[in-house]
Amino acid sequence: MEKLKMHTPDLAEENYKKLAALFPNAVTETIDDDGNVIRAIDKDVLMQEINTKVVDDGQERYQFTWPDKRKAVILANQPIAKTLRFEKEKSVGKDGTPGGIDSQNIYIEGDNLDALKLLQETYLGKVKMIYIDPPYNTGNDFIYEDDFSQSVADYTNNSGQTDEVGNRLVQNSDNNGRFHTDWLNMIYPRIRLAKDLLSNYGMIFISINEIEVTNLVKACDEIFGNDCHVATFVWKNKYGPGAFTRGVASLHEYVVCYAKHYPNSIEAELSEEEQKKYCKRDNKFEKRVAI
Incomplete structure (x- = not known):
């Protein structure tokens, strides 16, 4: 019988192995703050190999960041000892x-x-399409609280909020000083893991509204690369201003779409039934144009 793995892969370890395989001469050793000898990557050697500038802390550059972003990255790569x-x-x-x-x-x-994380071993690089409908961060939504500074019991006692299967939740109100930060820390590691599940031609679609659409696009640009941003679709989710609307009525939401690797075209063949239904030709276009 095949021996069961009792933990998910350590993605940070896997990334280190890939970098070490590409540039073995950049692998070295150093001493950490506790005086222990640890493995490291020589930045100077890496700069020579890739022939580009490496930005140090404190240097100005274009970036998208928020408090605890590094913890969100670590959380995405961190293995867990669980099973389905x-x-x-x-x-x-x-x-x-x-x-x-x-x-x-x-x-x-x-x-x-x-x-x-648990799906990585079976479905890594095999999923054709992912659709997610995360909390919109409207100020009334509950989001997953990925906080390891408290025990589960302490957190549950402090917040009093869990979902129907016992997962820790927190209400992210709009008067919270970490309003956007908490939402980004929740969504960022999940999108990173979702990308790994996609096949080379896979695509992800994410529903969102105007509150976090800008942050979502910036986060996805960083994870997928802005060249893989297929489109941000706008859809009309209501008609008329409504009896309780003040000021400008919000009538639209968005679906943000990214591809694992941006394809040259996105099109699907019509069935015979669909061809009969959609048989008219647009006067402005003489041929079908792929996105």
Whole structure:
């Protein structure tokens, strides 16, 4: 029997191995603050190899940052000692039979950050499309609180908030001094892990409104690269100003789309039934144009 792995991969370790494989002459050793000899990367050697400038702390440069961003990156790479447990009594078969296990669909209950890490081993680089609908950070939303400075018991006692399966939640009110920071610390590691699950031609779609759409696009630009920003779709989610609207009515939301690697074209062949339905030709265009 194959020995089970009782923890998820250490992504930071994997990244170090990739860098060491590319530039073995940049691998060295140094002493940490406690006097221990640890492995390190020689910045000067790396600069020679890549022939570009490395920005040091304190130098001005264009960047997108917020408090605790480094912790959010570490959180994404940090392994966990958990596993998924199959529950047959909650399963549903293809024909809708309770307890059936012949469906190819998987429904996971739990913290989505843990779930994304646990899916890495099986679905790494295999997912064609991801759609997520995160909290919009409206001031009334509850978001996952990824805080390791408190124990689970202490946090639960302090906040009194958990979801239906016991995951820690916190209400991110708009008078919180960390309003955007808390939301970014929640969403950033999850998008990083989602990217790793995508195949080379995979795409991710994220619903959002005007409160965090700018921050979301900046975060995704950093994770995917702005060249992989396919589009920010605008969709009309309501009609009319509404009886309780003050000032300008907000009638739109957004779907932000990124690709793992930006394709040359995005198009799909129409079925025979669709071709009969959409048989008219646009007077402005004589041929179908791919995005």
